[in-house]
Amino acid sequence: MAGIQLLQREGVRVIYPQGQSCCGQPAYNSGHRADALKVARQQVKLFKKDIPIVLPSGSCAGMMFKHYSELFEGDPLEKEATEVANRVFELTEFLVHVLKVDLKDKGEPVKVTWHGSCHSQREMGVREEPKELLRQLESVELQELKREKECCGFGGTFAVRQPEVSAAMVEDKTKDISDTGASAVVSGDCGCLMNITGTLEAKQSRVKGQHIAEFLLERTDEA
Amino acid sequence: MKPEGTFRQRAKEALADKELRGNFRRAMDSLMVKRANQFSDVDEWTRLRSLGEAVRKRTLEKLPDLLEKLETNCKKNGIQVHWAETTDEANQIILAILQRRGAKKVVKGKSMVSEEMHLNAFLGEHGITALEADLGEYIVQLAEQMPSHIIMPAIHLNRRQIADLFKKKIDGFEYTESAVEMTAAAREVLRREFSEADAGLSGVNMAVAETGTIVLVENEGNGRMVTTVPPVHIAVTGIDKIVENLEDVTPILSLLPRSATGQDITTYVNMISSPRKEGEKDGPEEVHLVLLDNGRTRIHADPETRQTLQCIRCGACMNHCPVYTKVGGHAYGGVYPGPIGKILTPQIEGIEPYGDLTSASTLCNACVEICPVKIPIAQMLVRLRNEAATGCPESSVKEAGVKKSTVEDMVWKGWSTSHSSPAAYSMMTAVLGMTGNMMPKSAPMLKEWTSVRAKPKFAKKSLHRMVKKLGVDDE
Amino acid sequence: MSNAARDRILGRLRQSTPGPKAPVSDFSIMEERQWSPEERTNRLVEKMGAVNTEIHQTTADDWPLKLAEVIKVKQAKNLLFAKTTWAGERIASAQQEFDFLFCDDADVNIKDLAFKAEASLTTTLGGVADAAALVLWPTPVEPRLVSLVPPIHIALLEEDKISNSFAEVIKTGDWSSNMPTNALLVAGPSKTADIEQELTYGVHGPKELVVLLIKK
Ligand code: SF4
Numbered sequence: 015m016a017g018i019q020l021l022q023r024e025g026v027r028v029i030y031p032q033g034q035s036c037c038g039q040p041a042y043n044s045g046h047r048a049d050a051l052k053v054a055r056q057q058v059k060l061f062k063k064d065i066p067i068v069l070p071s072g073s074c075a076g077m078m079f080k081h082y083s084e085l086f087e088g089d090p091l092e093k094e095a096t097e098v099a100n101r102v103f104e105l106t107e108f109l110v111h112v113l114k115v116d117l118k119d120k121g122e123p124v125k126v127t128w129h130g131s132c133h134s135q136r137e138m139g140v141r142e143e144p145k146e147l148l149r150q151l152e153s154v155e156l157q158e159l160k161r162e163k164e165c166c167g168f169g170g171t172f173a174v175r176q177p178e179v180s181a182a183m184v185e186d187k188t189k190d191i192s193d194t195g196a197s198a199v200v201s202g203d204c205g206c207l208m209n210i211t212g213t214l215e216a217k218q219s220r221v222k223g224q225h226i227a228e229f230l231l232e233r234t235d236e237a
Numbered sequence: 238m239k240p241e242g243t244f245r246q247r248a249k250e251a252l253a254d255k256e257l258r259g260n261f262r263r264a265m266d267s268l269m270v271k272r273a274n275q276f277s278d279v280d281e282w283t284r285l286r287s288l289g290e291a292v293r294k295r296t297l298e299k300l301p302d303l304l305e306k307l308e309t310n311c312k313k314n315g316i317q318v319h320w321a322e323t324t325d326e327a328n329q330i331i332l333a334i335l336q337r338r339g340a341k342k343v344v345k346g347k348s349m350v351s352e353e354m355h356l357n358a359f360l361g362e363h364g365i366t367a368l369e370a371d372l373g374e375y376i377v378q379l380a381e382q383m384p385s386h387i388i389m390p391a392i393h394l395n396r397r398q399i400a401d402l403f404k405k406k407i408d409g410f411e412y413t414e415s416a417v418e419m420t421a422a423a424r425e426v427l428r429r430e431f432s433e434a435d436a437g438l439s440g441v442n443m444a445v446a447e448t449g450t451i452v453l454v455e456n457e458g459n460g461r462m463v464t465t466v467p468p469v470h471i472a473v474t475g476i477d478k479i480v481e482n483l484e485d486v487t488p489i490l491s492l493l494p495r496s497a498t499g500q501d502i503t504t505y506v507n508m509i510s511s512p513r514k515e516g517e518k519d520g521p522e523e524v525h526l527v528l529l530d531n532g533r534t535r536i537h538a539d540p541e542t543r544q545t546l547q548c549i550r551c552g553a554c555m556n557h558c559p560v561y562t563k564v565g566g567h568a569y570g571g572v573y574p575g576p577i578g579k580i581l582t583p584q585i586e587g588i589e590p591y592g593d594l595t596s597a598s599t600l601c602n603a604c605v606e607i608c609p610v611k612i613p614i615a616q617m618l619v620r621l622r623n624e625a626a627t628g629c630p631e632s633s634v635k636e637a638g639v640k641k642s643t644v645e646d647m648v649w650k651g652w653s654t655s656h657s658s659p660a661a662y663s664m665m666t667a668v669l670g671m672t673g674n675m676m677p678k679s680a681p682m683l684k685e686w687t688s689v690r691a692k693p694k695f696a697k698k699s700l701h702r703m704v705k706k707l708g709v710d711d712e
Numbered sequence: 713m714s715n716a717a718r719d720r721i722l723g724r725l726r727q728s729t730p731g732p733k734a735p736v737s738d739f740s741i742m743e744e745r746q747w748s749p750e751e752r753t754n755r756l757v758e759k760m761g762a763v764n765t766e767i768h769q770t771t772a773d774d775w776p777l778k779l780a781e782v783i784k785v786k787q788a789k790n791l792l793f794a795k796t797t798w799a800g801e802r803i804a805s806a807q808q809e810f811d812f813l814f815c816d817d818a819d820v821n822i823k824d825l826a827f828k829a830e831a832s833l834t835t836t837l838g839g840v841a842d843a844a845a846l847v848l849w850p851t852p853v854e855p856r857l858v859s860l861v862p863p864i865h866i867a868l869l870e871e872d873k874i875s876n877s878f879a880e881v882i883k884t885g886d887w888s889s890n891m892p893t894n895a896l897l898v899a900g901p902s903k904t905a906d907i908e909q910e911l912t913y914g915v916h917g918p919k920e921l922v923v924l925l926i927k928k
Contacts, residue, residue, distance in 0.1 A: 018709060027710070028709055028710070029709070029710045030706065030709045030710070035655075035656040035657070036656045038656075040652070041652060041653060042619065042647050043600055043619055043622070044622055044626070044649070045552060045595075045619060045621075045622025045623035045624070046623070046624060046626060046646075046649040046653075047623055049649040049652065049653035049655075050653070052654075052657050053652075053653050053656040053657045055657070056656070056657040060376050084616075107357055109357070130602075132599065132601035132602055132603070133601075133602070136602040136603075136605065136606055137602065160444040161266075161449075163603065164603070165398040165559040165599050165601035165603065167559065167599060168599065169598070169599025169601065170598070170599075171596075172599045172600075173597065173685070173686060174685045174686065175245075175596045176244070176248065176560075176596060176597055177247045177685035177686070177690075178245065178248055178252055179245075179248050179252070179560055179563055179564060179597065179686055180599075181688055181689040182252050182258075182563040182564075183559050183560070183563060183599075184689065184690070185689065186262075186559075188564070195429050208693055209690065210686075211691075212690030212691045212692075212693060213689055213690045213691075214688070215690070215691035216687075216689055216691045228397060262907075264908075264909055268909075269907060281741065284738070284740070284741040285741050286737065287738070288737055288738060288741060288742070289737065290735065291734060291736060291737040291738070292737055294735065295734040295737060297734075298730075298733075300725050300733045301722045301725040301726050304721075304722065304725070304848055305722065308718075314891075314928070320715075320717040320718035320721055321717055322717045322720060322721060326717060345862060347759075370916065371906070372904045372906040372907070372915055373904075373906035376906065376907075389905070389909070390906070391906055392906075392909075395908055396907055396908050396910075399907055416907040416908065416910040416912050417912050419907055420904060420907065420912045420914070420915055421914075423915070424914065424915055424916065427916060428827070428916075430790055431916075432823065432827055435760075447888055448887075448888055448891045449891075450891055456902070456904060456905075456915075456918065457902055457904050457915040457916045458860060458902040458915060458916035458917025458918075459915070459916045461856075461860050461896075461916075461917060462824065462860065462917075463918050465856045465857060465860060465894070466823065466857070476721065476725075482888060483882050483887055483888045484739065484879065484882065484883075485737070487739075487742050487877070487879040487882070488739075488741075488742060490843070490878065491742075491843065498905070501759060501842075501843045501844060501899070502843035502844070502845055502897065502899050503899065504763070504895035504898065504899050504900050504901070504902060504903055504917070505896060505897065505898060505899075505902075505917070506845070506896065507894070507896055508891070508894065508895040508896065509893070509894055510891040510892065510893060510894070510895075512893075513892045513893065514893055516852045517852050517855065517893060518822045518852060518855040519818065519823065519855045519856050519857050520814070520855075520893055520894065528721075529919035530717075530721050532742055534721055534724035534725055534728075535724075537724075537728050538724070538727065538728045538729060539728075539729055540728075540729055540730070540731025540732070541731075543728070543731060627810050636725040662867075705761075707880045
């Protein structure tokens with residue numbers, strides 16, 4: 015939602031195809047290719063128009079950008095899928111490189127930290143963009159994590175297949191977050207956020223988690 | 238070999254050991270920094286790594302020819318070459334060499350392949366003592382354990398634990414936690430063993446086809462000892478550790494130590510091309526090279542899985558793995574832990590005993606990012622999950638399809654149906670919005686989730702509906 | 713058994729499904745780093761020094777004096793070396809405060825001698841600057857154990873024999889057509905970090921590596 019509003023505010027006309035559901039990554043990563051393909055085909059058909067596709071989650075963007083060509087190999091929709099993949103942008107990447115936004119901070123001074131999701135970092139190559147946006151905000155102090163690159167332990171079905179290891183991973187991650195002294199952790203991936211905020215909440219930590227789109231919108235909104 | 242329990246059970250045990258977790262976290266944090274310092278020049282890293290990949294890919298492309306060439310050149314140099322399809326055959330070959338020489342005691346340099354063969358136990362059954370000489374391996378052998386890391390076998394133990402062990406196992410050892418003094422004590426013991434041993438056994442980092450040369454890299458000197466002092470030297474290697482020529486050695490010589498431990502080069506690069514020649518005063522009279530298949534030809538059969546064999550065993554993928562750094566090496570239950578173990582072990586030993594390793598990953602790609610020869614480990618994990626879950630009959634992967642589960646298949650079927658039809662999807666999200674928050678914490682999957690986390694909240698209204706209300710265009 | 717196994721392994725490998733062609737091996741990165749002689753020396757001295765190698769810069773005339781000094785400081789009672797190399801000839805003729813152990817005597821038991829020696833001296837083929845290491849080819853005159861077993865290894869390195877890289881050494885020396893029984897790169901004293909990653913020198917090989925760098 016916030017992502018759409020951010021884009022609209024920058025004067026972008028946003029189209030949200032109501033038929034969309036999921037990129038197919040959960041099944042793909044679990045080894046169920048046929049099921050992944052079935053869902054992915056549906057998405058490819060929906061996004062035929064030759065305009066940029068902006069995703070507010072690095073993980074989904076990564077799936078479409080990196081893995082569609084392989085998933086669709088030999089499929090009748092292969093060409094369309096590759097085209098779709100080439101038009102995929104992660105939200106912050108789009109904001110920085112395409113829209114070249116210049117954000118004006120309207121909020122109170124606050125210290126935050128940034129968790130980069132594995133897939134936006136390593137599949138989309140988005141590393142500095144979100145931090146660049148946060149640094150544009152005058153009253154926001156960004157304290158980076160000690161192990162920024164390390165996975166939070168979500169990994170989709172991993173969290174339920176290997177719950178103990180997943181728990182240990184998010185424990186290290188939330189400790190790292192708390193150690194920064196930030197009052198909020200901002201991230202661009204909903205899966206990571208669900209994992210991290212769920213843990214912070216269970217620990218009754220005062221650190222909150224927020225999606226970057228929501229955070230940026232809140233800080234820069236006129237109201 | 239069947240491991241005990243599942244990865245999940247072993248990991249759970251490891252996680253409960255706070256000391257162990259501390260040992261790994263500390264060690265891996267520091268190794269990651271050391272490696273990063275080596276590759277701060279992005280251009281150099283990119284080009285060197287592409288070269289490393291190219292060299293390994295070319296080797297695998299020409300593998301049968303190169304193996305023949307290696308054999309020819311080794312023989313020309315006087316090195317005896319043996320071929321083994323299974324670990325059992327390899328063990329028998331080595332036993333026969335040792336028995337012919339009447340050998341009773343063997344000193345060993347580090348060799349992961351010999352771990353794969355469970356060589357020490359095998360020789361023990363035949364009255365031959367095999368003594369590990371790499372300090373880490375020596376410690377692990379004293380502790381009657383398996384290595385927990387392919388480069389640093391005893392990394393799971395701290396100095397107090399090692400001091401206790403030495404006190405128990407080494408005669409005359411005065412208890413001390415000083416690494417220097419413990420190292421000196423081991424040196425003392427092993428020096429005697431080197432000079433008395435009847436044979437030396439080593440692994441191989443690279444075998445050069447063009448020259449018939451065995452290349453070993455190491456820091457301690459035990460590798461030089463076991464290949465120089467005893468009258469017989471036996472080197473064991475997987476058939477994958479070949480390079481075409483001497484020039485190919487150079488990029489790997491750079492990538493390997495820098496990735497592994499952040500050193501420019503290991504203390505020793507030891508290149509052996511023949512047994513002792515006429516007039517030479519030392520060096521073994523016999524040098525043997527044992528080439529082991531053990532499933533590698535099967536891995537080689539398929540172009541995608543073949544990439545597994547590009548590995549130069551630097552161990553960097555372990556150091557950078559968020560799962561490995563939490564649970565350590567023993568949780569993997571096999572010889573090769575960490576990301577490389579997750580793809581190699583199930584392919585060598587089979588999906589049945591080790592397929593669950595493939596689920597022990599979030600596919601975070603940390604390993605893929607740093608692998609010096611660009612093995613797409615995450616992609617391979619997905620492939621193996623796919624093989625385990627669906628298994629096509631022509632698959633070259635050992636025991637493909639054994640993890641096929643009807644229940645899981647049905648769940649994914651249901652998922653793909655609801656997610657590929659807009660109507661079904663909108664109904665499902667509506668229902669979840671209404672009922673999701675009423676689910677008890679103990680519902681399946683939620684139970685695992687909420688062990689350390691608060692219950693996730695399902696939005697009352699789906700994003701689709703909110704967006705519609707906002708008036709965002711649909712087409 | 714062995715031959716059948718060989719044929720089956722090679723047979724199976726030849727049946728493998730071909731994949732995409734391997735990318736071209738571009739070796740330019742291995743060869744493009746070229747330094748001036750002085751830079752090469754400095755790099756080697758700095759990097760080998762960083763891994764605990766003791767380096768003394770000396771001259772063709774003075775190195776025997778330097779050697780005597782080093783041995784005195786380290787209180788080694790004997791020195792293992794070959795009397796028939798260019799270097800051995802220089803020191804074997806002079807009176808010294810330590811005993812000589814010759815590794816090139818006709819019927820020497822090199823194993824006994826090496827385990828008895830407190831220090832050793834060898835020549836080297838040269839050095840490499842990029843990864844910083846000595847290049848050694850043991851010979852019948854200077855056997856393999858001499859640079860391995862004694863706790864102190866002293867190596868003579870002539871400055872004008874420091875190459876840019878190992879890749880260069882292999883090429884200019886045409887190694888691929890004349891590999892010796894054993895060739896070595898040695899970067900420092902033996903070391904380990906197997907106990908809690910604490911760097912400790914002198915596990916199995918020499919505890920100390922001393923380089924006498926002979927300047928021209
Ligand atoms: S898979 Fe890559 S990173 Fe892991 S040990 Fe092998 S070469 Fe090293």
